[in-house]
Structures are given as structure tokens and as C-alpha cells.
Amino acid sequence: MDENRASTALDELITALPDGTVVTDPDIVAAYRQDRAADPNAGTALAVVRPRSTEEVQTTLRWASTHRIAVIPRGMGTGLSGGATALDGAIVLSTEKMRDITVDPRTRTAVAQPGLLNAEVKKAAAEHGLWYPPDPSSFEICSIGGNIATNAGGLCCVKYGVTTDYVLGLQVVLADGTAVRLGGPRLKDVAGLSLTKLFVGSEGTLGVITEVTLKLLPAQHSACTVVATFGSVADAANAVVAITSRIRPSMLEFMDAAAINAVEDKLRMGLDRTAAAMILAASDERGPAGAQDAEFMVDVLNSHGAKEVFSTTDPDEGEAFVAARRYAIPAVEAKGSLLLEDVGVPLPQLAELVSGIEAIAAERDLLISVIAHAGDGNTHPLIVYDPADADMTARAHRAFGEIMELAVRLGGTITGEHGVGRLKRPWLASQLGPEAMELNRRIKQALDPLGILNPGAAI
Ligand SMILES: Cc1cc2nc3c(=O)[nH]c(=O)nc-3n(C[C@H](O)[C@H](O)[C@H](O)COP(=O)(O)OP(=O)(O)OC[C@H]3O[C@@H](n4cnc5c(N)ncnc54)[C@H](O)[C@@H]3O)c2cc1C
Incomplete structure (x- = not known):
């Protein structure tokens, strides 16, 4: 879309939403270019939209579909695989102003908007003697919506499971602006296809999560x-x-x-x-x-x-x-720039994976530090490099791919909890195979035929 048409379209959105919802200040827009993966190929969005309600998200997506403008959903931008990276000419839709929560101790559930931090959900639950278990290490800086969109894991997940195990219901706005309610505060519910689970881990490619019903446990x-x-x-x-x-x-x-x-x-x-x-x-x-x-x-x-x-x-x-x-x-x-891996394997292969990563580090002459949610077989090899050193950067990127190939060879996954995003997408087919890849594409096509939502990410 040329600049004039884009600017006319944007004026329409600015008028349709409450004052201040659409931000075009270049310094602010620049701050939303990258997530924590710091993708050097990030583009610059037309604007950042910060809605406060499901209706405002609907307005934004209807407008985006009419004008064929891509929308990048964003929580707090702590993602490590480039899923919230901005694209030139797109809109970044940040949920940071959607921050309501209510806790119902009778059903042991919470209904939250997506922009609340994970730590704030935990705190609201704790005020009722309850506990929201999933605990990514980033729990004080990441949003609950981002956790659901990536199906985040964490330290206690080895016993208590990952985010999806606590999602009872969602409200989701589809690419054409339709708002859909899925599931709800029911511990058992098998009516219809398991669509709530379809959106968990969908990395902003199928819909924007605008409300979530969470299962809580008694305090730990x-x-x-x-x-x-x-x-x-x-x-x-x-x-x-x-x-x-x-x-x-x-x-x-x-x-x-x-x-x-x-x-x-x-x-x-x-x-x-x-x-x-x-x-x-x-x-x-x-x-x-x-x-x-x-x-x-x-x-x-x-x-x-x-x-x-x-x-x-x-x-x-x-x-x-x-x-x-x-x-x-x-x-x-603090030692340098990171390419942050997230590969996982069945537990008996953990030792082989960790030793294999050591061998890749030696072969590529790189510092690769490994931390792991070891009880889940989920490792985070942290590849340290200096982006100013072209040779080292090339070796780091080779190692990044080699680690994923090693994990797939060992019967593992290219991502245990961070998501595919943009950085891991080239390796997805090697894990899923052609039939599962095609099924992923058909689902994306059915829900987002115009390719509005987070193009280039995940699928
Ligand atoms: C120091 C550090 C430690 C970390 N430790 C862990 C860990 O232990 N476990 C773990 O799982 N992750 C970890 N992460 C990664 C990251 O915090 C998680 O992936 C988190 O879930 C991302 O949340 P966010 O709000 O920052 O989402 P973003 O980075 O803003 O977005 C992530 C993805 O979700 C999509 N998205 C965000 N909100 C919505 C929404 N409302 N609707 C639809 N799509 C949406 C985006 O498009 C993007 O694809 C860590 C990150 C850091 C920086």
C-alpha cells in the first residue's frame, strides 16, 4: 500500500477508536519493532494500537481486513523467537491496556484480560488463597495473553503442567473482527471440537485473545x-x-x-x-x-x-x-548478544542432547551456555555472539540450526515453550513433516483467509 493510502486508512482507524488508542509517534512505534529475540530483520509498523476492550480489538481487525493491513498481536514483547516482530506497513496491536481481572474462589477460576502480567495474575489469585501455577522465568515481565499465545512453560511445570492445562476458556477476536467465546469456567466440557486448545500456542496467527478464564489451584x-x-x-x-x-x-x-x-x-x-x-x-x-x-x-x-x-x-x-x-x-x-534456543527431547535423550550441544559449541568455536527445565527435557542453549563480528554471527546462526537438527534427530522438538515465531520457522517442516504442515496451513487459511494475522510467524 502506498504512503498516502496508508495514511488515509490510518485516519479512519484513529477516528473509529477512542483518542490516544492509535499511536503514530515514530519514537514510540520504534520501541515496538522487536521483541526480546531482537530480530535484525524487524520492520517498522504504521502505528501501534493499544485497545482497552474486545470491541476495540474488533474495530481494529475489521479495519485491517478491509484495508488488507497486517496485524501483529503483542503482549509485553518478552518473546524469544520473534513472534511479535513488527513488519513494515503493519499495525502492532498491543494488549498492554487490557488489564482487568476477577477471581471467583467458588469455582476456583479467574477471568482476566490479556495484558495483565503473569505475576499480577498470581498475586490476584493469592489474595483468595489460590495459586496460578505456570511460572515462566519472565513471570514478572510477560503478559498472560502472551503466555497463552505461546503456551508458556516454566519451573514448576514439571509437576503442574504448562499454560494450556490452566486455560478453561477464551474470548478470541478473529481476523474478520468476529468475537468468539470458547469454553468457560467448567472443569469438564467436551462440547464441539477442542477449539480453546487450538488457540493456545497459536502465536497470534489465528486470533487475538481478549479474555481468558483460568483454572486456579489451592495455594502451593x-x-x-x-x-x-x-x-x-x-x-x-x-x-x-x-x-x-x-x-x-x-x-x-x-x-x-x-x-x-x-x-x-x-x-x-x-x-x-x-x-x-x-x-x-x-x-x-x-x-x-x-x-x-x-x-x-x-x-x-x-x-x-x-x-x-x-x-x-x-x-x-x-x-x-x-x-x-x-x-x-x-x-x-551480559556476555554478548544471544541466539536463544528452546529445544526439547524425550528425557532419556537429555544427556545426548546436552553432550551434542557441547560438541556443536566446540566445532563452531562458540560459547553456548545451557540452562534447562531439565525435568521436562526442555533445554535453553544460549548462543553468545558479537553481531559486529560477521564470521562469528554466521557461526552462531549455523549452530542455532544445528542444535534444532540435533533435537529433531533425537526425537525431540525445535521449541518446547517459546514458540516458533519468525526465527525457527525455517525448521518447522523438518519436525512436523509435510502432512502436518499442510494441516497447519489449512487451519490458518480457514480462520484467516486474507493472511492478516501475524504473517510470517509460526506456521
Ligand atoms: C529472561 C526471560 C526468561 C524467560 N523464561 C521463560 C520461561 O521460563 N518459559 C517460557 O515459556 N518462556 C520464557 N520466556 C519467554 C517469554 O517471556 C514467553 O514466551 C511469554 O509467554 C511471552 O509473553 P509476552 O507477553 O511478552 O508476549 P509477546 O512477546 O508480546 O508475544 C509472544 C507471542 O504471542 C503473541 N501474542 C501476544 N499476546 C497475544 C494475544 N493477546 N493474542 C494473540 N496473540 C498474542 C504474539 O503475536 C507473539 O507471537 C522468557 C523470556 C525472557 C526475556
Whole structure:
């Protein structure tokens, strides 16, 4: 669309929405170009639209369909695969002003608008003695709508499941502006196709989520935390498999030497800089069951060659280690730009995946730090590079692809929780195969025939 037509179309939208909803200030629009994946190919949107209601989202999408203008849905832009990257001439639709929540303790549900932070949902639930479990490390900075659109995981998901396990219902605005209600505050409901689940993890390509009904649990019991260091990453990975084959820990995380040292550089909390790997595990079972779990994990970690094992029931001590794990991405990011991977494998292949990543790092002469939601077999290799160094950047991108190819060879996935976005799209077909790819495309075509919603992302 030429500049004049785009500007006339935009005037129409500005008039149709309340004052201040459509933002065209170039500095503000520029701030919405990229998400945390920092895709260098990001374009510049025509405008940022910040609706406050489902009706305003409908108005925006009707307008976009009429004018064939692409819409990039955006939560808080913490995504790590470029799913919210702006395109030239598109609209970025940010849900940041959609922030209502009500909690119903009788049904143990919450109804929230998408722009609320995950941490704010947890806080609202906690005020009623309830708990919203999914806990991405970014929980204080990411939106609940973004969590649903990516089917986010996190630290406690090894026991409590991922975002989709807590989504009972959605309101979604389709590309043509139709608003649809799916599911609701019912624990069992099998009427019709499972469309609520279709939108979870759809990365803004099928509709804009404008309201969500979430299942809540009774508040979590405080945990016993066990921390172990290892001289070998393979030993640590094998210990993970041995733990999960017998019990359900409420957390089972992994950090390699580079992550341990990067965190220690920043937090100075006395982590063992000489360790090749660290395992952080917890059990939130009540009473003696929790103590038994902790004892079992200590035994397994010791019998798999741990250098040192430490166990505590002090919540503050446990939380300090969890905070260290959560801080790993920003800490490694301080070493250089990151290409952030998210590959996962069936648990028995975890050791092979981690050793394979070490081999790729050596072959490509790169620092690749591995952190992992190890109990889920979901790793985050963090490839560190200097974008000013063309050769290093090329090697980093090769390693990025090689790690995904390795995971697929091991029967795994190119993404466990961050989504395909724009950065992983070239590898999607290698995991799904032609039939499943075609089915994905047919669903996208049926719901968004004009290709308005997040073109170039995910599918
Ligand atoms: C330090 C750090 C740690 C992280 N740790 C984790 C982790 O442990 N687990 C994990 O899963 N992720 C993690 N992430 C990644 C990220 O926080 C999640 O993917 C999160 O769910 C994205 O939420 P957001 O609001 O920032 O979404 P955005 O980045 O704004 O968007 C993500 C995707 O969702 C779409 N989208 C957003 N809102 C809507 C909506 N209302 N309707 C339709 N589509 C929408 C966008 O188009 C895009 O495709 C981490 C990120 C950082 C920076």
C-alpha cells in the first residue's frame, strides 16, 4: 500500500477508536519493532494500537481486513523467537491496556484480560488463597495473553503442567473482527471440537485473545529444595532421568558452568565456579512425603556422581537458588548478544542432547551456555555472539540450526515453550513433516483467509 493510502486508512482507524488508542509517534512505534529475540530483520509498523476492550480489538481487525493491513498481536514483547516482530506497513496491536481481572474462589477460576502480567495474575489469585501455577522465568515481565499465545512453560511445570492445562476458556477476536467465546469456567466440557486448545500456542496467527478464564489451584505448600553440583553435564542429565522415573518433583532445573559463572559474576552468592553443572530440585509434597522426596533426590544425585549436595527446607534459602536460575538468561546476555534456543527431547535423550550441544559449541568455536527445565527435557542453549563480528554471527546462526537438527534427530522438538515465531520457522517442516504442515496451513487459511494475522510467524 502506498504512503498516502496508508495514511488515509490510518485516519479512519484513529477516528473509529477512542483518542490516544492509535499511536503514530515514530519514537514510540520504534520501541515496538522487536521483541526480546531482537530480530535484525524487524520492520517498522504504521502505528501501534493499544485497545482497552474486545470491541476495540474488533474495530481494529475489521479495519485491517478491509484495508488488507497486517496485524501483529503483542503482549509485553518478552518473546524469544520473534513472534511479535513488527513488519513494515503493519499495525502492532498491543494488549498492554487490557488489564482487568476477577477471581471467583467458588469455582476456583479467574477471568482476566490479556495484558495483565503473569505475576499480577498470581498475586490476584493469592489474595483468595489460590495459586496460578505456570511460572515462566519472565513471570514478572510477560503478559498472560502472551503466555497463552505461546503456551508458556516454566519451573514448576514439571509437576503442574504448562499454560494450556490452566486455560478453561477464551474470548478470541478473529481476523474478520468476529468475537468468539470458547469454553468457560467448567472443569469438564467436551462440547464441539477442542477449539480453546487450538488457540493456545497459536502465536497470534489465528486470533487475538481478549479474555481468558483460568483454572486456579489451592495455594502451593512450601518446598524442600535440593541443590547439587556435578563435574560432568552427562552425569547431571542422567540424575534428572533417575529422579523423574520415580517421583514428581515440583522443580527440576539445570545450569551449566557458563550459566553458573555468569550468574555468580552478577549475584556473588557463592555458587561453585568449578562445577560443570548444577541441578536445582524441589518437592512441595506436604509433611513426611516432602522429606522423603528430598532424601530420595539427595541419594540419586549422590549416586550419579554429584560433587556436593545441599538440601534445605528454609523457603528463603530455596528462593535464592530459584532466583539465581531465573537470572541466568540476563546474566549470560551480559556476555554478548544471544541466539536463544528452546529445544526439547524425550528425557532419556537429555544427556545426548546436552553432550551434542557441547560438541556443536566446540566445532563452531562458540560459547553456548545451557540452562534447562531439565525435568521436562526442555533445554535453553544460549548462543553468545558479537553481531559486529560477521564470521562469528554466521557461526552462531549455523549452530542455532544445528542444535534444532540435533533435537529433531533425537526425537525431540525445535521449541518446547517459546514458540516458533519468525526465527525457527525455517525448521518447522523438518519436525512436523509435510502432512502436518499442510494441516497447519489449512487451519490458518480457514480462520484467516486474507493472511492478516501475524504473517510470517509460526506456521
Ligand atoms: C529472561 C526471560 C526468561 C524467560 N523464561 C521463560 C520461561 O521460563 N518459559 C517460557 O515459556 N518462556 C520464557 N520466556 C519467554 C517469554 O517471556 C514467553 O514466551 C511469554 O509467554 C511471552 O509473553 P509476552 O507477553 O511478552 O508476549 P509477546 O512477546 O508480546 O508475544 C509472544 C507471542 O504471542 C503473541 N501474542 C501476544 N499476546 C497475544 C494475544 N493477546 N493474542 C494473540 N496473540 C498474542 C504474539 O503475536 C507473539 O507471537 C522468557 C523470556 C525472557 C526475556
